[in-house]
Amino acid sequence: MNRASAHIHGWLLLLPAAVLLAAFTHFPAFATLWHSFLSTPKGARPAVWVGLDNYQGMLEDPVFWQVLGNNLWFALGTIPASIALALLMAVWVNGKLAGRGFLRMAYFTPTVLPMIAVANIWLFFYTPTYGLLEQVTGTLGLPSHNWLGSQSTALACLIVVTIWKEAGFFMIFYLAALQSISPSLAEAAAIEGAGRWYYFRRVLFPLLMPTTLFVLVNAVINSFRLVDHIVVMTRGGPDNASALLLFYIYEVAFKYWDSAYASALTMVLLALLGAAALLQFAFLEKRTHYQ
Amino acid sequence: MISARNPMQPGGWGRALETTGAWLLALLWILPLAYAFWTAFHPPEFSTRFELLAPLTLQNFANAWAAAPFARYFINTMVLVALILAAQLVLCTLAAYAFARYNFFGRDVLFMLVLVQLMVMPDVLIVENYRSMAALDLTDTILAIGLPYMASAFGIFLLRQTFKTVPRELDDAARVEGASSLQVLWKVYVPLARPVYVAFGLVSVSHHWNNFLWPLIVTNSVNSRPLTVGLQVFSSTDQGIDWSIITAATLMTSGPLLVAFLLFQRQFVQSFMRAGIR
Secondary structure (H helix, E strand, C coil), rough: CHHHHHHHHHHHHHHHHHHHHHHHHHHHHHHHHCCCEECCCCCCCCCEEEHHHHHHHHHCCHHHHHHHHHHHHHHHHHHHHHHHHHHHHHHHCCCCCHHHHHHHHHHHHHCCCCHHHHCCCCHHHHHCCCCCCCCCCCCCCCCCCCCCCCCCCCHHHHHHHHHHHHHHHHHHHHHHHHHHCCCCHHHHHCCCCCCCHHHHHHHHHHHHHHHHHHHHHHHHHHHCCCHHHHHHHCCCCCCCCCEEEEEEHHHHCCCCCCCHHHHHHHHHHHHHHHHHHHHHHHHHHHHHHCC | CCCCCCCCCCHHHHHHHHHHHHHHHHHHHHHHHHHHHHHHHHHHHHHCCCCCCCCCCCCHHHHHHHHHCCHHHHHHHHHHHHHHHHHHHCCCHHHHHHHCCCCCCHHHHHHHHHHHHHCCCHHHHHHHHHHHHHHCCEEEEEHHHHHHHCCCCCHHHHHHHHCCCCCHHHHHHHHHHCCCCHHHHHHHHHCCCCCHHHHHHHHHHHHHHHHHHHHHHHCCCCCCCCCCHHHHHHHHCCCCCCCHHHHHHHHHHHHHHHHHHHHHHHHHHHHHHHHHCC
């Protein structure tokens, strides 16, 4: 095969995928930037250049700051907890505990279920007066509480659902990593007289570092991407107490039809995801097992 | 001395304690699903009363099935999932082959541009993609739900890694036999990458079976709504608070995936593992 035909063949093979990628990933990303500098067309009034007005409005929008804060809490609430649980699950499933098959199935099942479906089930858990949670707290003699309907607990309820859904998914990656670790390491550690906790902390955990980083980046992305359960469980309420950034974008774009402001908000989301990408790049480039 | 048992497994009391912990966590994890099963298979008056001898019934499923066009939603979802998977397999295979085995102008830059999609997913570009679909006059079609996902950066990446491990000698041998580029791809590369295709297929199907926000935005009629959106429309408007019917509908929509998962558990877990290791 000569060089010219290699170029042409390569391009032809790539073309169909490249066209779709450009049309639905790269073009919309740039179009978002462009539209964030325009006004929202209304009726006969076409969109006009407004410069940074949308961003100015964003900085003055208390709801924007609230959803950004919510998203931060959501990330802080879901990421460390789901990663820690995932690691614990993986260590347990990887060990020779009784009923290992059932354990693995139980941990992993939430991953294959649609978020929209499990959110319906959880919605009933949290329902006032006759939901399961209310029944449990009721028999314990605790005061009645509207879990999804009060500003102090709505976001926490969503965090619990997310951890439940994500932990089993992340477990898989830890499990894969654990299975690739040679058992001779454990034997060597035992001969050296290392305890189980010491072995975990000084041998396993450093070896799992690349997996942790991979899972971490995924968890960060998910914390900005998962909003399905909000639509079912709280619709962002009460008073935006449980709205996240992407859900707010959805509301602004498709409920208030303010597409220009939604574009500006999307730019913030893209910037956050870009920061996550840089983080991954910086770390995964020098993925070392030993510190 | 080498023992068969991993010395870092707990023994004695520690082992019993950890087994208990693992089981408690597993029961807690399965509780929502178990509860959904209870409610769906019992008459409404037992939805919060747990009696061992409560009568079993399939009436909730019948009611749910009759209350909304679930048959149509099922067909829509299956068409959607099949459409996306078929397109992904073809497009990603061709692109991955180009990236793995061709030295063409701008290859590395283009590969970086493909990887951008791993971070900037169609899921977050809803505003502009909706605008595009409206401009193409495609809103409220199954094609519109699938289009943004058909060129999957994840699939291209996964297959490129796999194709790169195929020995060059096999490639050369096939070409000496007179096979064309596409024949080599089809006869040498694709068969060798079979486990990766299975893994990618399972991940893709379960992802798109479950996808919600984008289909919610781009569809607005029974003709194109997938199950997830149909379930949401059904449970938020039609039913008030009849939980038995809602949980029955919920189980119904996740049913095929759940059954497939329980039957092919090992393949699922291994597929997600394989797909996750980059």
